[in-house]
Amino acid sequence: MTLLADSQHLDVDLAVIGAGLGGTGLAASLRQRGFDGTILLLEAGRGPGGRASTRRRRDDVIWRLDHGAPCFSFSQQPQGPLAELWNPLLDQGIVQPDLGLVVGLSETGCLVDPPEHPLLQGPRFRGVPTMASVPEAFVRAAGSKTQGAFGERISRLRRESGWWCFSGQRRARSLVVTGNLLAHPRSLAMLGWPDVPLRSAVPLTVDPLLDTALAQISDMDASVRWNLMLEFPRCTDHLPRQIWLTTDAQERFGIERMVLHRQHDQRLGLVVHGIDDGSPITPASQPGLLLEQESRQRKALTELLRPWPELAQALPLARSLGVMRWGASQPLDHPLPKSLQWCEPSSVGFCGDWIAGPGFGMAEGALQSAVDLAAQLV
Ligand SMILES: Cc1cc2nc3c(=O)[nH]c(=O)nc-3n(C[C@H](O)[C@H](O)[C@H](O)COP(=O)(O)OP(=O)(O)OC[C@H]3O[C@@H](n4cnc5c(N)ncnc54)[C@H](O)[C@@H]3O)c2cc1C
Incomplete structure (x- = not known):
């Protein structure tokens, strides 16, 4: 992956907001399937990982602390396309069974x-040596046509003439949102945002699929x-x-x-x-x-x-x-159905552990949603 020298002026095929397991797994899975387009990863944190990240310290170079998820939990051994994404990590020693x-x-x-x-x-x-090793490995697998902008929280989205537009002059043909803050009203109080950014970017009735998805997301606890x-x-x-x-x-x-x-x-x-x-x-x-x-x-x-x-x-x-x-x-009562993972009319998709399917709410769900969405996009 290239770190952007000029991250303020860029057109890409796909922007992914969030470099946790879902976002980085999606980028890696797209490459495995032969996707040759450009990808921009936009992440609020200082590096890849999200809730599976590892805390380091400036004052202590050997310190590593898995301060979110301490392991990757699955309901069963990974199968099918999920195994195709996961097993190379086992073969390379980037993950090992947690005993x-x-x-x-x-x-x-x-x-x-x-x-x-x-x-x-x-x-x-x-993850070996730490949990963050996995999202970092996915970023490497996403290749040189993937660029990352870290330390930047996206709080505003615009859609103009078929492009998703971000601050500066960055644009993407398609957008995938991994955390659901940009689509959920809880961000209004928690982050002091004036509106739900995805709702403001695509007005009601323009994309009925997205309208249904946003209504379902707003029901999630x-x-x-x-x-x-x-x-x-x-x-x-x-x-x-x-x-x-x-x-x-x-x-x-x-x-x-x-x-x-x-x-x-x-x-x-x-x-x-x-x-x-x-x-x-x-x-x-x-x-x-x-x-x-x-x-x-x-x-x-x-x-x-x-x-x-x-x-x-x-x-x-x-x-x-x-x-x-x-x-x-907590999507246990209202997970987002897979049929709403990709909203074609506005070229926006969702992935993360809050999508319906086995393993939702845990690492497996985030990764499964990534491989499922990659299959739809390629
Ligand atoms: C304390 C804790 C313990 C856990 N324990 C386990 C466990 O034992 N086993 C297990 O399997 N799972 C566990 N999990 C769950 C597991 O961590 C998650 O299922 C998985 O990491 C989710 O990945 P994700 O990509 O869907 O979401 P995330 O990791 O949350 O990734 C979303 C990313 O998007 C970024 N982002 C969101 N909004 C914006 C924005 N507006 N602009 C820029 N960036 C943005 C966030 O910074 C984040 O990095 C635990 C989670 C927590 C918090």
Whole structure:
């Protein structure tokens, strides 16, 4: 992939907003199918990954923390076109089966079996060395006719004379949106946007397919996770990879799970996946909510880490690396049907883990939607 030297003046065949698993998987899958057009990846984050990204630190070059998804969960071994995208990563050692121990923790702090959860039911894989290795590999596979513009959140879309237009003089014949913020009214409050950008770009009745898709998307609920990241000193205990709280424990502590990420020098990264309490999130309220989550979760850890004495003892020394807010639509009741993934009249498509199909809400769903859309586009 070429990083744009002149990213402000460009015409491409396809713009993809979002370089998570869905967006990068789509670009890689299109190339596998022989798509020869130009692709522009537009991503708000500093690099590829989205919710499967890895946190690095300027002050600590060896530090790597998988601070969103700790693994790629599938409902079954990848099959068909999904396997064609996934298996080369296994062959190249970019992913491997995740054999990390998963344990459960009850509301009284006892070790129990992990709760039943779709993320734990089928095969799981890990990126090597980190989760971000996978989207990075997809970007490489997307080739030199793919360009990326990172660190730029798109908040406005225009459609003119058959082109999708972005700020500056960048235009694309077709557009794929991977996260659904640009299509969902929740962005109005959360990001302080004046309108739903995709709705404003294509007025009602111009594209009946898109009208139906947008109506369905607006019915989707969103869930939020507040992930506290901590650095622990060297620790020699044998520790699980994931500690899942039982349903009762989740209710009591407001925490879904804790994920441990051992560093090369035996220090430990701990990511606490905190559950949202429903307080309205706006640009003004967010800083206070981040602080509240941090202090609430740190307090809960005193009790939650008791089964691991070395960790519990080291807790006062653990350094906070802040809280990351993750948002995800929860499409369980209203996933976007595959028939609405591509809206031909306005040349706009959707992919991501919120599209109907096996594995929605998890890595498998994002990748499956990418290969399905690639098949429609080529
Ligand atoms: C805390 C957490 C734990 C998880 N655990 C697991 C697990 O154990 N197993 C599993 O399989 N899955 C897990 N998941 C889910 C998994 O991470 C997702 O299913 C998958 O990463 C979704 O990929 P995606 O491409 O659909 O979306 P995303 O990764 O969200 O990618 C969308 C991208 O679009 C970008 N974007 C959105 N809007 C704009 C805009 N306007 N301008 C520019 N860029 C934009 C975003 O920055 C993002 O990078 C977890 C997710 C979270 C948050």
